[in-house]
Amino acid sequence: MSHKGLDYETLNENVKKVQYAVRGELYLRASELQKEGKKIIFTNVGNPHALGQKPLTFPRQVVALCQAPFLLDDPNVGLVFPADAIARAKHYLSLTTGGLGAYSDSRGLPGIRKEVAEFIERRDGYPSDPELIFLTDGASKGVMQILNTIIRGEKDGILVPVPQYPLYSAAISLFGGSLVPYYLEETANWGLDVNNLHSSVAEARSKGITVRAMVIINPGNPTGQCLSEANLKEILNFCNQENLVLLGDEVYQQNIYQDERPFISARKVLLDMGPPISKELQLVSFHTVSKGYWGECGQRGGYFEMTNIPPQTVDEIYKVASISLSPNVPGQIFLGVMVNPPKPGDISYLQFMRESKGILESLRRRAQIMTDGFNSCRNVVCNFTEGAMYSFPQIRLPPKAIEAAKKLGKVADVFYCLKLLEATGISTVPGSGFGQKEG
Amino acid sequence: MSHKGLDYETLNENVKKVQYAVRGELYLRASELQKEGKKIIFTNVGNPHALGQKPLTFPRQVVALCQAPFLLDDPNVGLVFPADAIARAKHYLSLTTGGLGAYSDSRGLPGIRKEVAEFIERRDGYPSDPELIFLTDGASKGVMQILNTIIRGEKDGILVPVPQYPLYSAAISLFGGSLVPYYLEETANWGLDVNNLHSSVAEARSKGITVRAMVIINPGNPTGQCLSEANLKEILNFCNQENLVLLGDEVYQQNIYQDERPFISARKVLLDMGPPISKELQLVSFHTVSKGYWGECGQRGGYFEMTNIPPQTVDEIYKVASISLSPNVPGQIFLGVMVNPPKPGDISYLQFMRESKGILESLRRRAQIMTDGFNSCRNVVCNFTEGAMYSFPQIRLPPKAIEAAKKLGKVADVFYCLKLLEATGISTVPGSGFGQKEG
Numbered sequence: 001m002s003h004k005g006l007d008y009e010t011l012n013e014n015v016k017k018v019q020y021a022v023r024g025e026l027y028l029r030a031s032e033l034q035k036e037g038k039k040i041i042f043t044n045v046g047n048p049h050a051l052g053q054k055p056l057t058f059p060r061q062v063v064a065l066c067q068a069p070f071l072l073d074d075p076n077v078g079l080v081f082p083a084d085a086i087a088r089a090k091h092y093l094s095l096t097t098g099g100l101g102a103y104s105d106s107r108g109l110p111g112i113r114k115e116v117a118e119f120i121e122r123r124d125g126y127p128s129d130p131e132l133i134f135l136t137d138g139a140s141k142g143v144m145q146i147l148n149t150i151i152r153g154e155k156d157g158i159l160v161p162v163p164q165y166p167l168y169s170a171a172i173s174l175f176g177g178s179l180v181p182y183y184l185e186e187t188a189n190w191g192l193d194v195n196n197l198h199s200s201v202a203e204a205r206s207k208g209i210t211v212r213a214m215v216i217i218n219p220g221n222p223t224g225q226c227l228s229e230a231n232l233k234e235i236l237n238f239c240n241q242e243n244l245v246l247l248g249d250e251v252y253q254q255n256i257y258q259d260e261r262p263f264i265s266a267r268k269v270l271l272d273m274g275p276p277i278s279k280e281l282q283l284v285s286f287h288t289v290s291k292g293y294w295g296e297c298g299q300r301g302g303y304f305e306m307t308n309i310p311p312q313t314v315d316e317i318y319k320v321a322s323i324s325l326s327p328n329v330p331g332q333i334f335l336g337v338m339v340n341p342p343k344p345g346d347i348s349y350l351q352f353m354r355e356s357k358g359i360l361e362s363l364r365r366r367a368q369i370m371t372d373g374f375n376s377c378r379n380v381v382c383n384f385t386e387g388a389m390y391s392f393p394q395i396r397l398p399p400k401a402i403e404a405a406k407k408l409g410k411v412a413d414v415f416y417c418l419k420l421l422e423a424t425g426i427s428t429v430p431g432s433g434f435g436q437k438e439g
Numbered sequence: 440m441s442h443k444g445l446d447y448e449t450l451n452e453n454v455k456k457v458q459y460a461v462r463g464e465l466y467l468r469a470s471e472l473q474k475e476g477k478k479i480i481f482t483n484v485g486n487p488h489a490l491g492q493k494p495l496t497f498p499r500q501v502v503a504l505c506q507a508p509f510l511l512d513d514p515n516v517g518l519v520f521p522a523d524a525i526a527r528a529k530h531y532l533s534l535t536t537g538g539l540g541a542y543s544d545s546r547g548l549p550g551i552r553k554e555v556a557e558f559i560e561r562r563d564g565y566p567s568d569p570e571l572i573f574l575t576d577g578a579s580k581g582v583m584q585i586l587n588t589i590i591r592g593e594k595d596g597i598l599v600p601v602p603q604y605p606l607y608s609a610a611i612s613l614f615g616g617s618l619v620p621y622y623l624e625e626t627a628n629w630g631l632d633v634n635n636l637h638s639s640v641a642e643a644r645s646k647g648i649t650v651r652a653m654v655i656i657n658p659g660n661p662t663g664q665c666l667s668e669a670n671l672k673e674i675l676n677f678c679n680q681e682n683l684v685l686l687g688d689e690v691y692q693q694n695i696y697q698d699e700r701p702f703i704s705a706r707k708v709l710l711d712m713g714p715p716i717s718k719e720l721q722l723v724s725f726h727t728v729s730k731g732y733w734g735e736c737g738q739r740g741g742y743f744e745m746t747n748i749p750p751q752t753v754d755e756i757y758k759v760a761s762i763s764l765s766p767n768v769p770g771q772i773f774l775g776v777m778v779n780p781p782k783p784g785d786i787s788y789l790q791f792m793r794e795s796k797g798i799l800e801s802l803r804r805r806a807q808i809m810t811d812g813f814n815s816c817r818n819v820v821c822n823f824t825e826g827a828m829y830s831f832p833q834i835r836l837p838p839k840a841i842e843a844a845k846k847l848g849k850v851a852d853v854f855y856c857l858k859l860l861e862a863t864g865i866s867t868v869p870g871s872g873f874g875q876k877e878g
Contacts, residue, residue, distance in 0.1 A: 004682045005652045006589065006684050006721045008751040008752050012587060015759055031544075049537035049540035050541035053537075055508075055538065060507050067506060067769075068503035069494075070499075071503070076515065076518040076519050080510055098487075098489035098492075100494075101494045101736060101737050102737050103486045103489070138763065141763055149451055149454050150450070150451065152450075174587075212444040245443060290542075294540075297541055300765075300766070312447040313446065313447050313450060316447070323583070323606060326737065327739070328767045329738070329739075331767060
């Protein structure tokens, strides 16, 4: 045996197969240019604080006080922190055993899971069970855990929208499963045609693949659309017929930039439909403090909520979560404040609302500017960004550019994005990185 | 197809195979009793803050200020925070792009990786490369990532000490590999006999298993011993002969309760040995803010450092780390302060040293009390806890107890631990949970 355990030749093949576009070739080149002193604007990942968005004050005050509990006895604390942040910090510390420095239960602090359940109930109009809510280090960790629970091997398929956020393709590769793509309709504002789902499943079956779950990203990443209630119903019926688990990536539920089509959770639509489907369909929904108008990406706080998942399976998911002991506790506190923000009458209410509105209006304004801007360019069309924080324009490249790319052995859109990066310092992700069809 | 994707019958078999003793039957029963109002002392996981250990003040001040950067402009900030904590917070914020709310590079902030490299150089006397240090959400996430990179299937074996910390057995099951046990010598103060390693590898080979890596936990969990330099040399030579990656779990390196056998890192011993082995042996070392005298478990800050790992493999590990975007940023700041604590002359130095000494002396005192206490009991013997924060006593059970356990279908030590829990509220982990031999 001449190879060592971490020689490239002998690594886990699933690890090698992973492709991760949002931090791939473009990101590496951009990082190089940044090291050389060039000013780079990273748009490859939704990371608003890195682009200058200020954090909301109230949650930061609460978490800072939880980190420094000795301040709570300091007679000067009222000079730098408002009373409601102090009260809230005491509340969250009382939910822990030993403050932020102690591991919590592997599912997260029970008191915060209760606050999340209350938030979901207010949002959907149906009670939610804290025992079926698990807190995670960001939503992506939760998505990965659920996919790992489902995928048994390469014959297990997961339906994923294309264009898609590459977390899904990467995680499915890592766990050795098969990605079964379904295409969103660019000409129908990135809507979802259920006929496409049927043909995707049929095609996968013809290859011997058992489709086990379906991912929806609503509002869409990278496409920015909001799914309508009617569309969600079709999707739920489809999953029920096909015995698929529905994974609802709803991390952009607070990022809505139009009034015609508000966000509706898959869970609300499911429970509105009533039995039998409301008692049968297996649904896991994801949310996070990284998106919304909070944009607290670096804190890594998220949760998933399970509907109609058998108790024995919930126990298995709990067991695996236990291996890494507990999600980070400060991230859990952020999640608590997010689902339970200052209320009218609280000292911090007005400032919190002013800051929140400021951020949301700015995102909304920029969504409009962005898509208007794209559409005013020659050879560029782009659907309006209804939600999330992304635009996915179609850019018609001149034949000469496509030829030049070919000569360098690059996909045409990667070539374009590299040129854009070198010329302007704007780091983007080529459409092919999201699995989009050519053109 | 009558089963749904998350029905227990259809789950990933590797998930089902995972056993996780430290949060298994005993932990669940203890949680139940706690819910019923009984006072429970959890000793199943090293979680010192949950048992009343106070956090060190300086790192908490720094992280609180990083969470609340608006305080840095507040004229009253000097009333509640010392000047060196303020300066340090400004330093760490300057290492980020957008503060704690922005994703960092997936390997962690470059500036903090540099501080970790400097710490390693001071500790070992050899320079360390920040590009080969990855920050993680606690050490266990790093261990899992490396094991996932190595393990290709059930024919890949990992040598793990027994008794062992169940993270290893659980993660190896989850990734579908085979655990190859080697037994520590209880009668030789839990030392490591290289002959045992050879016979473990031979036995695994006879079953068609390729042993690919070896785990050492130094200081030991759950056994509390420190490995000597001579013993480490033997281990390194053995791994080199057998082409094994050495995974050095060194998270208790700051928890040493005797002076005869100080902690020495596997890396220092390796580099002291000189070429060819120092240029060949693949080593990954793990550390964390959860242990030591910090005990900041809930913050989830850790790192791993790679020695002699091929660049192409490092790229693969980076790629997979990118899927979950970035480790939590506050945990990275804790790690920065841990490897770069206040220096003589700093305003906070004396308080920091006083607090650190207080905790370490208390741990040391308790290690002595604990092992003395065990050894003063009839039918109990226990090696002295040289490091870490655990004792692993041998308890001779009366034949009647063993019989009673058998009647209930329980392993005898599980039965004993359950009885201990019900009678005293002390939640422990049975030795069988660590894979120890019977008796």
